[in-house]
Amino acid sequence: MALSCGQERGIYQNQLPPFAHKVLISDMLCWVRSLALVVPLLVPLSAYAAGPKAVEVSSMTPSSLRQNANPSVPAPKRQVGAIHSVVAPMLSFQQDVGPGLAGRVIYVDQTHDIVLAPKEVVLTFDDGPVPKNTVSILDTLDAFGVKATFFMVGTMAHDHAAIGAEVARRGQTIGTHTYGHVDLSKLAPAAAGAEIDKGVAAVAAATGAMPHFFRFPYLSESRGLDSLVAKRNLIPVGIDVDSIDYRPASQQVLVNRVMAKLAKRGGGIILMHDLQARTANFLPSLLTELQINGYKIVQLRPGERFAASPPAGFP
Numbered sequence: 001m002a003l004s005c006g007q008e009r010g011i012y013q014n015q016l017p018p019f020a021h022k023v024l025i026s027d028m029l030c031w032v033r034s035l036a037l038v039v040p041l042l043v044p045l046s047a048y049a050a051g052p053k054a055v056e057v058s059s060m061t062p063s064s065l066r067q068n069a070n071p072s073v074p075a076p077k078r079q080v081g082a083i084h085s086v087v088a089p090m091l092s093f094q095q096d097v098g099p100g101l102a103g104r105v106i107y108v109d110q111t112h113d114i115v116l117a118p119k120e121v122v123l124t125f126d127d128g129p130v131p132k133n134t135v136s137i138l139d140t141l142d143a144f145g146v147k148a149t150f151f152m153v154g155t156m157a158h159d160h161a162a163i164g165a166e167v168a169r170r171g172q173t174i175g176t177h178t179y180g181h182v183d184l185s186k187l188a189p190a191a192a193g194a195e196i197d198k199g200v201a202a203v204a205a206a207t208g209a210m211p212h213f214f215r216f217p218y219l220s221e222s223r224g225l226d227s228l229v230a231k232r233n234l235i236p237v238g239i240d241v242d243s244i245d246y247r248p249a250s251q252q253v254l255v256n257r258v259m260a261k262l263a264k265r266g267g268g269i270i271l272m273h274d275l276q277a278r279t280a281n282f283l284p285s286l287l288t289e290l291q292i293n294g295y296k297i298v299q300l301r302p303g304e305r306f307a308a309s310p311p312a313g314f315p
């Protein structure tokens with residue numbers, strides 16, 4: 001079995017300081033070796049992204065990965081929607097976190113920090129919070145002992161502030177999704193920036209937690225919009241597996257769809273919507289199926305650079 005950096009010291013275990021590896025010089029060579037493993041993966045990833053089989057909204061590597069990529073690897077053509085996690089088949093992370101579904105925590109400073117080992121998934125819920133379904137989802141997550149990221153819409157957080165606060169109180173990760181769920185690509189840069197800021201402020205006010213993660217409504221993204229988000233120290237998070245839970249489907253169809261896409265990809269970030277009753281209803285079945293099939297649910301948390309520096313313009 002391939003070992004990952006720091007595995008023997010359990011760096012990826014939750015109970016140890018998350019940034020310990022950054023001060024361990026002995027780990028540096030290990031990380032260099034890991035990088036050597038990861039960089040060649042960009043070639044097949046690019047091929048996957050550009051290929052006709054990439055029929056989902058995922059279709060490109062994150063801009064941060066492109067910047068770090070070997071210059072000999074051509075940057076994939078930008079399309080709407082983005083892959084924002086990489087499943088690295090040659091990497092493995094110690095999963096000494098118990099027999100259940102809960103996996104490790106990834107501390108994220110930049111999007112490209114989201115590197116998943118096979119069978120690792122990230123749960124994300126967009127467009128809430130809402131009173132009934134969001135609470136049901138929180139209860140299910142607690143029952144399975146796992147954490148997700150909630151990309152809240154500002155107006156929803158404003159209207160259902162107590163539910164937003166409950167999401168934070170339960171230790172879930174908070175993200176934003178603009179104030180009014182508008183397609184930012186249709187706005188002038190100043191208006192798009194204002195929409196992002198207003199969303200951050202509304203979610204922060206409701207939850208009491210400063211959101212550092214961001215998802216573009218409709219996954220509508222561009223270089224200019226990426227720049228706006230980066231200036232605000234927000235971390236854009238895309239999707240790898242769309243549950244398509246916004247369309248009517250039986251629980252079994254939803255579970256099978258997600259499991260099939262995960263199996264094809266190896267793992268990834270799953271898009272769901274806590275607005276939907278069907279999502280609240282099918283979540284227990286999905287988590288059960290993930291557990292049976294040996295998946296681990298990884299939680300994203302803001303990384304080291306956010307400890308001392310909230311997003312610009314906010315206390």
Ligand SMILES: [Zn+2]
Nearest residue numbers: 126127217218
């Ligand atoms: Zn949305």
